[in-house]
Amino acid sequence: MLDNLIHIAVLLLVPPLLPGVIAKTKAWFAGRDGPPLFQPYYDIAKCLRRGWVVSETTTWIFLAGPVVTLAATLLAGLMVPLGRAHAPIAFTGDLVLFAYLFGLARFFTTSAALDTGSAFEGMGAAREVTFACLSEPALFFAFLVLAKISGAFSLTPMLHAPTVAFSAGIAAPLILILIGLFIVLLAETCRIPVDDPNTHLELTMIHEAMVLDHSGPLFGIILYAAAMKMLVLGTLVLQVLVPFLPGRDVLRGPLFLVLLVALAVLIGGVESVMARLKMRHVPYLLVGALLFCGFGFILLIR
Amino acid sequence: MGVSGVTGYLFPSRSAIGQRVVAVLMTCGSAVGLSGCLLSFTGRWALPCALDHAWSLPGCRFAVGLDALSAVFLLPVFVLPALGAWYGLAYWRAASHPANARRLGAAYGALAGAMALVVIARDGVLFLIAWEAMALAAYFAATVEDDSKEVRRAGWIYLVATHAGTLCLLAFFAGWRHATGSFMLEAAPGMPVATAAPLFVLALCGFGFKAGLMPAHVWLPGAHANAPSHVSAVMSGVMLKMGIYGIVRAVALLPVGDVWWGGALLVIGAISCVGGIAFAIGQRDIKRLLAYSSIENVGIIALGLGLALTGRAADRGDWVVLGLCGALLHVWNHGLFKGLLFLNAGALIHATGTRDMEVMGGLAKRAPRMMMLFAVGAVAICALPPFNGFVSEWLLYAGFFCAVGVKGAGELPAVSLAAVALAMTGALAVACFVNMLGRVYLGAPRSETCRHMHEPEALMLWPMVLLAGGCVGVGFFPAAVMMPLEAAAAQWGRAGVVLPGMVRALPFGRLSTACCALAALAAALAFLLNRTGRACGVRVGPTWDCGYARTTARMQYSASSFGDSVVGLASFLLWPRRCRTALRGLFPRASSFKGLVPDTILDRLVLPAFRASDRFLPRLRVMQQGRTHVYVFYILVIMIVLLLWGGAGSH
Numbered sequence: 001m002l003d004n005l006i007h008i009a010v011l012l013l014v015p016p017l018l019p020g021v022i023a024k025t026k027a028w029f030a031g032r033d034g035p036p037l038f039q040p041y042y043d044i045a046k047c048l049r050r051g052w053v054v055s056e057t058t059t060w061i062f063l064a065g066p067v068v069t070l071a072a073t074l075l076a077g078l079m080v081p082l083g084r085a086h087a088p089i090a091f092t093g094d095l096v097l098f099a100y101l102f103g104l105a106r107f108f109t110t111s112a113a114l115d116t117g118s119a120f121e122g123m124g125a126a127r128e129v130t131f132a133c134l135s136e137p138a139l140f141f142a143f144l145v146l147a148k149i150s151g152a153f154s155l156t157p158m159l160h161a162p163t164v165a166f167s168a169g170i171a172a173p174l175i176l177i178l179i180g181l182f183i184v185l186l187a188e189t190c191r192i193p194v195d196d197p198n199t200h201l202e203l204t205m206i207h208e209a210m211v212l213d214h215s216g217p218l219f220g221i222i223l224y225a226a227a228m229k230m231l232v233l234g235t236l237v238l239q240v241l242v243p244f245l246p247g248r249d250v251l252r253g254p255l256f257l258v259l260l261v262a263l264a265v266l267i268g269g270v271e272s273v274m275a276r277l278k279m280r281h282v283p284y285l286l287v288g289a290l291l292f293c294g295f296g297f298i299l300l301i302r
Numbered sequence: 303m304g305v306s307g308v309t310g311y312l313f314p315s316r317s318a319i320g321q322r323v324v325a326v327l328m329t330c331g332s333a334v335g336l337s338g339c340l341l342s343f344t345g346r347w348a349l350p351c352a353l354d355h356a357w358s359l360p361g362c363r364f365a366v367g368l369d370a371l372s373a374v375f376l377l378p379v380f381v382l383p384a385l386g387a388w389y390g391l392a393y394w395r396a397a398s399h400p401a402n403a404r405r406l407g408a409a410y411g412a413l414a415g416a417m418a419l420v421v422i423a424r425d426g427v428l429f430l431i432a433w434e435a436m437a438l439a440a441y442f443a444a445t446v447e448d449d450s451k452e453v454r455r456a457g458w459i460y461l462v463a464t465h466a467g468t469l470c471l472l473a474f475f476a477g478w479r480h481a482t483g484s485f486m487l488e489a490a491p492g493m494p495v496a497t498a499a500p501l502f503v504l505a506l507c508g509f510g511f512k513a514g515l516m517p518a519h520v521w522l523p524g525a526h527a528n529a530p531s532h533v534s535a536v537m538s539g540v541m542l543k544m545g546i547y548g549i550v551r552a553v554a555l556l557p558v559g560d561v562w563w564g565g566a567l568l569v570i571g572a573i574s575c576v577g578g579i580a581f582a583i584g585q586r587d588i589k590r591l592l593a594y595s596s597i598e599n600v601g602i603i604a605l606g607l608g609l610a611l612t613g614r615a616a617d618r619g620d621w622v623v624l625g626l627c628g629a630l631l632h633v634w635n636h637g638l639f640k641g642l643l644f645l646n647a648g649a650l651i652h653a654t655g656t657r658d659m660e661v662m663g664g665l666a667k668r669a670p671r672m673m674m675l676f677a678v679g680a681v682a683i684c685a686l687p688p689f690n691g692f693v694s695e696w697l698l699y700a701g702f703f704c705a706v707g708v709k710g711a712g713e714l715p716a717v718s719l720a721a722v723a724l725a726m727t728g729a730l731a732v733a734c735f736v737n738m739l740g741r742v743y744l745g746a747p748r749s750e751t752c753r754h755m756h757e758p759e760a761l762m763l764w765p766m767v768l769l770a771g772g773c774v775g776v777g778f779f780p781a782a783v784m785m786p787l788e789a790a791a792a793q794w795g796r797a798g799v800v801l802p803g804m805v806r807a808l809p810f811g812r813l814s815t816a817c818c819a820l821a822a823l824a825a826a827l828a829f830l831l832n833r834t835g836r837a838c839g840v841r842v843g844p845t846w847d848c849g850y851a852r853t854t855a856r857m858q859y860s861a862s863s864f865g866d867s868v869v870g871l872a873s874f875l876l877w878p879r880r881c882r883t884a885l886r887g888l889f890p891r892a893s894s895f896k897g898l899v900p901d902t903i904l905d906r907l908v909l910p911a912f913r914a915s916d917r918f919l920p921r922l923r924v925m926q927q928g929r930t931h932v933y934v935f936y937i938l939v940i941m942i943v944l945l946l947w948g949g950a951g952s953h
Contacts, residue, residue, distance in 0.1 A: 301716075
């Protein structure tokens with residue numbers, strides 16, 4: 001019970017810290033001071049207090065976009081184990097629900113983008129659904145590898161298995177899916193090299209282009225849900241990474257949070273040293289992720 | 303049910319009463335059948351039961367029977383056509399279509415009746431008669447508008463394809479008779495696998511044409527697009543499943559085969575589901591899009607069958623149960639959401655008079671209820687929680703993840719790769735249906751046609767509401783519908799392999815709870831948002847278009863441009879045609895761009911092959927004299943040859 005409460009508290013409170021850490025890292029790379037670490041919290045709080053503007057072309061779908069996205073992300077967040085504790089929701093087959101909840105969020109986010117009738121938002125939505133066609137199979141390849149290692153069909157045992165059942169034989173497949181999952185994480189959370197949240201041209205964006213018309217609390221919810229998605233998918237990556245770290249047996253509750261922050265620093269580092277890929281080159285990167293995960297699977301069942 | 307439409311001819315051609323009588327008769331027939339199905343599901347009516355009479359037809363008995371498998375496939379036959387008949391009252395009014403309303407009623411009823419007979423037939427010849435009746439009734443129902451060239455062409459392609467399938471089935475039943483000594487469809491576990499394998503291939507080809515599995519899907523998009531919408535709904539939601547039924551039944555009759563049987567179905571299923579949905583994204587005709595999506599769904603069903611078949615060969619009861627239950631549930635689910643979407647598309651066409659998605663847009667403002675229903679269908683068909691499509695795909699995923707646990711190398715762990723194909727299909731389906739929802743209902747109206755849009759009348763709305771209710775109900779409470787499916791799986795799988803209670807052990811309760819939690823979370827958030835909105839104020843303004851002042855509806859991202867990024871990814875498969883005029887000079891003239899995704903198999907393979915054969919086959923016309931005695935002479939010659947051949951064989 002206490003574990004569950006801690007899980008929910010972390011899931012609700014920590015997410016906005018991650019974009020803050022990323023921004024701070026990027027500022028450090030660029031030799032600036034950067035915004036305060038807790039800036040995303042202030043932003044979200046400010047958004048939630050405001051009124052909002054809706055376009056006259058929109059329907060209820062426009063509001064359903066952020067609402068369903070946050071609900072789905074929250075539910076998915078309750079299914080991944082943070083650290084060594086069990087997830088609050090765990091049952092046979094929960095990983096399919098986990099993956100498809102993100103699909104549901106994508107359905108409503110992109111529909112809400114099309115609801116405004118703006119060309120830029122349509123463009124962003126088209127890119128989002130296209131890239132998902134490659135990142136979703138990659139995710140399932142990684143799940144197959146984890147299912148093979150753990151012999152289970154539920155996220156909690158599957159994500160604990162790399163640490164619990166670590167052996168030299170599974171190291172190579174794990175490294176391969178780790179790379180694949182990290183690329184999926186970058187793509188799904190709209191980071192460089194797939195998407196640049198800070199560019200000033202709507203033409204070149206994916207996620208930010210889709211939410212151009214959302215304002216006030218709607219935009220606050222979107223920011224919050226995006227940060228939460230980063231935490232959830234980041235947890236997925238970390239659970240595969242943990243066996244390769246020294247002292248993997250002590251990585252429980254608080255230390256896991258440190259790892260999350262370290263992952264955010266890593267993402268910030270990637271963002272600082274790389275430029276965004278050309279839009280037509282992004283599929284190559286995602287196909288790369290798919291291949292990494294696929295080879296991991298083949299190594300394991302050979 | 304089968305003859306319900308004939309009564310329409312007792313009334314004048316413009317008579318609404320005649321049409322109503324036909325619909326009432328259809329409903330009565332369906333209600334009787336439906337109550338039978340439900341009685342058998344609840345266990346009040348013990349299965350199997352059979353009826354066997356001698357018949358004046360030589361070599362054939364009038365044998366019909368009902369078992370758990372038939373009951374599962376009968377349910378959609380009794381639901382969708384009856385709903386469609388009521389829908390048809392408003393969609394195809396006798397008063398506005400006096401020339402063909404009666405013909406449509408007759409063919410539609412015959413189609414439903416023939417499908418019911420296909421499912422319960424227990425004799426090969428009776429099955430073939432029902433099968434052919436179904437094919438022809440569907441032809442006449444789909445081509446009611448035969449004054450249009452496009453409709454005639456689609457009907458012609460359908461007729462050729464369905465008879466190519468029937469040809470394989472003739473060979474199948476002939477082989478069956480040869481192997482078992484009778485036309486009766488009774489399990490023949492003693493048959494050697496070497497004899498059974500060619501029969502399996504014949505059944506797969508023959509039924510594959512009807513089911514619309516990928517290389518044999520050529521008839522499907524045209525026929526579905528050009529039929530009246532409630533006929534499309536029945537063809538897609540029920541008739542394609544007759545092909546699936548045929549495969550399931552044939553495999554149940556044949557002995558346990560090799561692993562490659564299941565492998566073949568898995569490969570065909572994966573090609574159909576990924577290919578079908580990729581083609582769907584490239585379409586701009588709303589009904590062609592739905593037709594291609596039917597190919598995708600049939601592919602998903604085939605994946606489940608492949609898993610079950612592999613499980614049967616490898617003695618894995620859990621694969622059989624999960625694969626077959628997933629496939630059969632998807633048969634029901636596809637009937638529900640595809641029926642809903644086709645009826646919805648029909649109402650759109652009825653109101654706007656066009657099937658082209660590029661001229662629609664912003665229809666949600668004029669028909670919010672239609673949009674709501676469409677959104678339910680779209681979420682369900684993308685297999686997203688909390689609606690019904692998710693449950694059947696979840697069962698399939700569970701099966702594929704079981705497969706990954708198999709020890710050792712070899713072909714068995716490869717079965718789990720189907721999970722990746724299914725994941726890709728899911729993501730593509732989201733792309734496809736978001737595009738459709740966005741282009742048709744959301745955004746700003748793209749043309750004058752949209753102004754005629756209105757909510758459909760109650761007769762058209764209620765069938766959709768019932769189907770949407772089914773989608774939601776199955777999604778939230780999947781445990782309620784699993785019992786008949788489990789019974790069918792137990793009957794289909796070998797005794798001893800399928801353990802009772804395997805399905806009940808699955809965590810459907812948790813799944814329901816999670817879905818309810820999702821709905822509750824979303825509702826709570828919406829409530830909070832609504833309160834904040836009232837407190838802080840909501841203003842309405844124009845769409846933000848990045849400072850550009852004169853935006854028009856035509857500047858929206860169109861369906862083709864939305865789909866183009868996905869079509870580009872899959873261009874090795876789709877071979878899209880693009881025509882554009884080149885821009886020249888500093889002040890180029892008006893330019894245009896046109897993108898089209900033709901059917902690769904039909905337009906680039908089958909039709910050219912037919913055209914080529916057109917050049918050579920006329921030489922055979924010398925045999926066709928048009929004189930009866932010449933044909934009788936041919937028969938005589940062939941019989942003599944056969945006699946001699948048979949005589950030589952017996953010595």
